[in-house]
Amino acid sequence: xxxxxxxxxxxxxxxxxxxxxxxxxxxxxxxxxxxxxxxxxxxxxxxxxxxxxxxxxxxxxxxxxxxxxxxxxxxxxxxxxxxxxxxxxxxxxxxxxxxxxxxxxxxxxxxxxxxxxxxxxxxxxxxxxxxxxxxxxxxxxxxxxxxxxxxxxxxxxxxxxxxxxxxxxxxxxxxxxxxxxxxxxxxxxxxxxxxxxxxxxxxxxxxxxxxxxxxxxxxxxxxxxxxxxxxxxxxxxxxxxxxxxxxxxxxxxxxxxxxxxxxxxxxxxxxxxxxxxxxxxxxxxxxxxxxxxxxxxx
Amino acid sequence: xxxxxxxxxxxxxxxxxxxxxxxxxxxxxxxxxxxxxxxxxxxxxxxxxxxxxxxxxxxxxxxxxxxxxxxxxxxxxxxxxxxxxxxxxxxxxxxxxxxxxxxxxxxxxxxxxxxxxxxxxxxxxxxxxxxxxxxxxxxxxxxxxxxxxxxxxxxxxxxxxxxxxxxxxxxxxxxxxxxxxxxxxxxxxxxxxxxxxxxxxxxxxxxxxxxxxxxxxxxxxxxxxxxxxxxxxxxxxxxxxxxxxxxxxxxxxxx
Numbered sequence: 001x002x003x004x005x006x007x008x009x010x011x012x013x014x015x016x017x018x019x020x021x022x023x024x025x026x027x028x029x030x031x032x033x034x035x036x037x038x039x040x041x042x043x044x045x046x047x048x049x050x051x052x053x054x055x056x057x058x059x060x061x062x063x064x065x066x067x068x069x070x071x072x073x074x075x076x077x078x079x080x081x082x083x084x085x086x087x088x089x090x091x092x093x094x095x096x097x098x099x100x101x102x103x104x105x106x107x108x109x110x111x112x113x114x115x116x117x118x119x120x121x122x123x124x125x126x127x128x129x130x131x132x133x134x135x136x137x138x139x140x141x142x143x144x145x146x147x148x149x150x151x152x153x154x155x156x157x158x159x160x161x162x163x164x165x166x167x168x169x170x171x172x173x174x175x176x177x178x179x180x181x182x183x184x185x186x187x188x189x190x191x192x193x194x195x196x197x198x199x200x201x202x203x204x205x206x207x208x209x210x211x212x213x214x215x216x217x218x219x220x221x222x223x224x225x226x227x228x229x230x231x232x233x234x235x236x237x238x239x240x241x242x243x244x245x246x247x248x249x250x251x252x253x254x255x256x257x258x259x260x261x262x263x264x265x266x267x268x269x270x271x272x273x274x275x276x277x278x279x280x281x282x283x284x285x286x287x288x289x290x291x292x293x294x295x296x297x298x
Numbered sequence: 299x300x301x302x303x304x305x306x307x308x309x310x311x312x313x314x315x316x317x318x319x320x321x322x323x324x325x326x327x328x329x330x331x332x333x334x335x336x337x338x339x340x341x342x343x344x345x346x347x348x349x350x351x352x353x354x355x356x357x358x359x360x361x362x363x364x365x366x367x368x369x370x371x372x373x374x375x376x377x378x379x380x381x382x383x384x385x386x387x388x389x390x391x392x393x394x395x396x397x398x399x400x401x402x403x404x405x406x407x408x409x410x411x412x413x414x415x416x417x418x419x420x421x422x423x424x425x426x427x428x429x430x431x432x433x434x435x436x437x438x439x440x441x442x443x444x445x446x447x448x449x450x451x452x453x454x455x456x457x458x459x460x461x462x463x464x465x466x467x468x469x470x471x472x473x474x475x476x477x478x479x480x481x482x483x484x485x486x487x488x489x490x491x492x493x494x495x496x497x498x499x500x501x502x503x504x505x506x507x508x509x510x511x512x513x514x515x516x517x518x519x520x521x522x523x524x525x526x527x528x529x530x531x532x533x534x535x536x537x538x539x540x541x542x543x544x545x546x547x548x549x550x551x552x553x
Contacts, residue, residue: 016553047553053396056553075311075398083396089389091321093328102324106317106397150393 004031005064006158006189007052012061014047014213021047023213024061029191031157034184036204037193038289044213045193046086049162052191053078066158079108082151086163086193088143092136096127096146099135100153107154117153124179125149141172148179159183161192165199177202197286207285211293221285228291229256229283230268236278237263246276258290267291310406314399318407321394326415337372337419342426361427362517363486365420365441366448366509373416373449374477377456378469381408381547385460391551401548409453409540416449417442424517437516444516447532448509454539461546485510505535 007029014022022044029035037045050056052065054074063070068077090099100118109117122131125145127138135143144164151159164180165173173196180203184190194200200207201221209217209224217224236246243264250257250266258265266276267287326333384390394404421441428434459472483490483497484506490498501507508528515521 014553050553055392055395055551075314075400078396079398081396083393085389085392085396087389089393091325091390092388094324098324102317102321103393103397105320106314106394106399108313108317108398 005029006031006066007035007191008062008064009048009051010062012048012051012063013059014044014051014056015059021213022051022058025210025213025215027208027215029158029189031189032187033205034180034190034192034203036200036207037191037210038195038197038200038204038207038285039193039210039293040195043195043210045195045210046162047213048210049083049160049191049193052160053081053083079154080157082154082156082159084147084151084159084161084164086166088147090135090143090146090150093134095134096122096131096138099146099150103150103153109154117155121149121153124152139172140168141175144168144172144176145179148176152183156188158189158191161190163193163195165194165196173199197284197289201285209289209292216292217288224288225283225285228267229287231283232269232280233283233287234266234269234276234278234280235260235263236266236276250276256291258287309400310403311398314403315407315410317397317399318394318404319411322408322411333415334419337368338422338426357427357430358432358518360487361423361430361432362514363484363510364423364427365445365513366484366506367481367486368423369416369420369445369448369509370452370477370481370506372419373412373452374456376415377408377412377453378459378463378472379456379466380412381457381460382463382466382469385547385550391547395551401551402544404551405454405457405540405544405547408457409450409543412453412456413446413450416453417446420445420449424513432517435517435519437519437521440516441513444509444512444529444532447529447536448505448512451505451532451536451539454536454543458539458543458546461543461550480504480506483507505532508532 005028007027009025009027012022012025012027013020025044025048027035027048037048039045047056051058051063052070054071054077057071065074065077066080068074070077091102094102097118100121101114104114104117122128125148127142127146127149130138130142135146138146148161148164161180165176168176177199180190180192184203190203192199192203204221206219207217207221207224208215217228219227236243238246243259246264246266247257247259250264255269256267258267263278265287266278267283269276269280385392391404395401424432424438424441459469463469479500483493483501483504485501486506490501490507493501508531512525512528512532515525
């Protein structure tokens with residue numbers, strides 16, 4: 001890791017009519033790190049991603065990607081970025097290889113290196129046996145792997161992953177995490193938006209929690225948990241009336257709480273003497289998110 | 299960055315346009331049979347039906363005139379529907395614009411591809427007409443170029459319409475209120491001189507009519523300085539609609 005920034009946002013604002021999708025966002029992504037944008041649907045994650053490829057133009061603020069000022073020099077920045085979109089936009093009537101061939105041209109890979117680049121991408125996505133199959137014959141997981149391979153065909157310095165595992169079953173998600181993890185260990189800079197806590201916790205060096213277009217907390221997942229939710233949480237189960245009582249008592253004791261259906265979580269209990277009886281568990285990033293934003297997350 | 303700093307425009311890079319063309323070419327390999335079939339069968343049936351009307355070789359008139367309509371049908375329609383599908387449903391343009399390609403290059407590449415196809419498919423009615431009695435001439439060599447030029451304008455027209463459209467239904471207005479009248483006022487099936495004066499004036503400003511006349515003058519070796527004006531008119535048509543198409547797609551693709 002270095003102090004050099006692959007992405008630098010300062011006060012980025014993006015409005016759609018009366019809606020402010022990104023609201024004064026600051027974001028630093030150091031070279032060689034994996035940063036997770038964590039937030040619920042509508043938090044502004046995808047808009048932030050679009051700002052970084054100049055497919056959305058900021059109304060205010062400064063954006064730099066790989067040292068290139070956006071939107072003016074976005075094309076130079078995009079040449080060194082790989083983008084994995086949230087929604088599948090592969091050419092479904094083309095084969096795996098043909099999709100990669102098209103993007104090897106779009107990313108201007110020299111003719112002499114094209115074949116090798118496609119081969120590398122096919123192997124990386126583990127699609128060797130399906131290379132001549134049309135995309136509409138592939139499973140959802142294979143298509144997602146191909147999307148990642150397509151984004152990496154030109155060996156980008158920066159990869160933008162917009163909800164890379166959304167809608168996939170747990171097994172496929174694990175496969176993709178291994179793929180992203182391998183990329184990360186090779187030193188590629190990654191910015192990944194997600195609304196999966198586990199994904200952010202597992203893959204990201206640092207996490208920016210977003211809510212309503214703003215960054216509400218930023219740091220390594222473990223530090224965020226420790227800072228905002230302490231080490232341990234007590235879960236108290238009971239009927240609604242009892243939970244309401246516990247909530248009041250916790251508030252009076254200066255403790256923060258989180259309602260989770262049939263229980264209430266009391267945060268930061270490790271630092272306080274307290275009278276609460278319940279199940280102890282380690283605090284996690286989800287506690288932090290709900291605490292800071294008031295929104296539940298998957 | 300100023301609050302409203304625009305994404306850089308006005309600089310076309312050959313690798314970006316080539317990338318767009320390669321994508322179209324690779325895709326074409328998966329649907330060329332159906333596309334070629336429909337472009338060939340239609341004029342063949344038409345040619346066999348109208349090769350002689352009232353004992354006269356009507357094929358000379360229609361066989362050359364339908365080159366322009368073939369160009370229209372293989373450029374404006376694919377541009378409208380194809381562009382709309384690619385940005386609205388397939389999100390293909392999102393993928394392309396994430397690569398080092400700008401909207402200007404995307405539109406240019408798409409229009410060049412569609413125009414090239416139109417230039418080729420536009421020749422099919424003429425080739426069919428040759429089989430039904432149209433005499434060969436060296437001027438026929440100009441027909442693909444004329445078809446390409448006219449196809450470029452109509453491709454830009456279709457992309458522009460797709461850029462302004464919010465749904466497929468919007469195309470009905472364009473087909474009924476713009477393309478069908480232009481088709482009828484092109485002088486394809488009957489000379490404009492047989493129409494009322496107002497229709498003749500509309501026909502003269504109709505780019506499709508200029509294409510019809512250029513093709514006929516080339517095939518029958520009647521080329522004159524007027525045809526230079528017609529070609530210039532088609533160039534102007536293509537250029538103006540190119541810029542409007544870029545503007546329309548920029549609005550659609552860049553938030």
